[in-house]
Amino acid sequence: MIRARKSMTPFDWELLLDRLSEFYGTGDWRRPYLRDHAENPFQVLVGTILSQRTRDANTDAASARLFARFPDARGLAAAPQKEVESLIRATGFYRVKARVVRSVAREILDRFGGTVPRDYAELVSLPGVGPKTANCVLVFGYGIPAIPVDTHVHRIANRLGVVRTRTPEETEARLREVVDPKYWIPLNPLLVQHGQNLCRPNRPLCPQCPIRDQCATGVALRDGRDPPRPDDRPGRRRPPGAERAPRAARRSGPRATPTPRSTTSPARSTRRGRRRRRRPRAGPS
Numbered sequence: 001m002i003r004a005r006k007s008m009t010p011f012d013w014e015l016l017l018d019r020l021s022e023f024y025g026t027g028d029w030r031r032p033y034l035r036d037h038a039e040n041p042f043q044v045l046v047g048t049i050l051s052q053r054t055r056d057a058n059t060d061a062a063s064a065r066l067f068a069r070f071p072d073a074r075g076l077a078a079a080p081q082k083e084v085e086s087l088i089r090a091t092g093f094y095r096v097k098a099r100v101v102r103s104v105a106r107e108i109l110d111r112f113g114g115t116v117p118r119d120y121a122e123l124v125s126l127p128g129v130g131p132k133t134a135n136c137v138l139v140f141g142y143g144i145p146a147i148p149v150d151t152h153v154h155r156i157a158n159r160l161g162v163v164r165t166r167t168p169e170e171t172e173a174r175l176r177e178v179v180d181p182k183y184w185i186p187l188n189p190l191l192v193q194h195g196q197n198l199c200r201p202n203r204p205l206c207p208q209c210p211i212r213d214q215c216a217t218g219v220a221l222r223d224g225r226d227p228p229r230p231d232d233r234p235g236r237r238r239p240p241g242a243e244r245a246p247r248a249a250r251r252s253g254p255r256a257t258p259t260p261r262s263t264t265s266p267a268r269s270t271r272r273g274r275r276r277r278r279r280p281r282a283g284p285s
């Protein structure tokens, strides 16, 4: 049974996470390559690097093959490049990824004695490790509260209206301010699950969404209003009197009269047109 929303402000993260957990069923919603290697920070780290720009199924298959052969930093640091390439081929960009994971393994061995660091700054100092990967290691490898922000978390946080950001890095910084740390660990797995099912990049399935009444986009679309946009964020508001017309009015409103095209107007002059005018005409000799 989905509970009614307790309050509108501050944002009720507990209710949101409860509803998503209930909707998708209780269980572990971490992606398999994270779940299967949880509490092994090295495998979480390497699995997350392999997951970049590929599907989860490919990451799962490649991770299983790689870790069956080279389960730790010592083994992977000494692994031949070609063998690693062939083991992770399914992930795409396998030559680059093989180089990166081998050098990560070497640095973990040389700089940290074979143990993946638990410190964010040290993690992002490793080759190929950005904020999302570092936060995945903290959350899924060590159980330390952090907010890994991928495209799903970035998109949904903006649609909910709890942030107005342009990049995942901005989203992470803002979420750290507005979300109580006790909700950080389940936030990523549940929002990723939601982003892969209902809150898709294109055509989100809002009428089926269990958190629609908490979502600025879902409520706006239901009421025929424009959803919030990044340029509505504080400091980027339009001046008074310059608001966008409501969605319905814009759709039915009169169209601007098109400006007639003029072949002589310099403003309408195109590079192609200029080239055409310069080209000598073929004519009777």
Ligand code: SF4
Pocket (backbone or CB within 6 Å): 156, 159, 160, 198, 199, 200, 204, 205, 206, 209, 210, 211, 212, 215, 216, 217, 218, 219
């Ligand atoms: S209401 Fe729509 S936009 Fe909002 S979280 Fe649900 S699916 Fe996404």
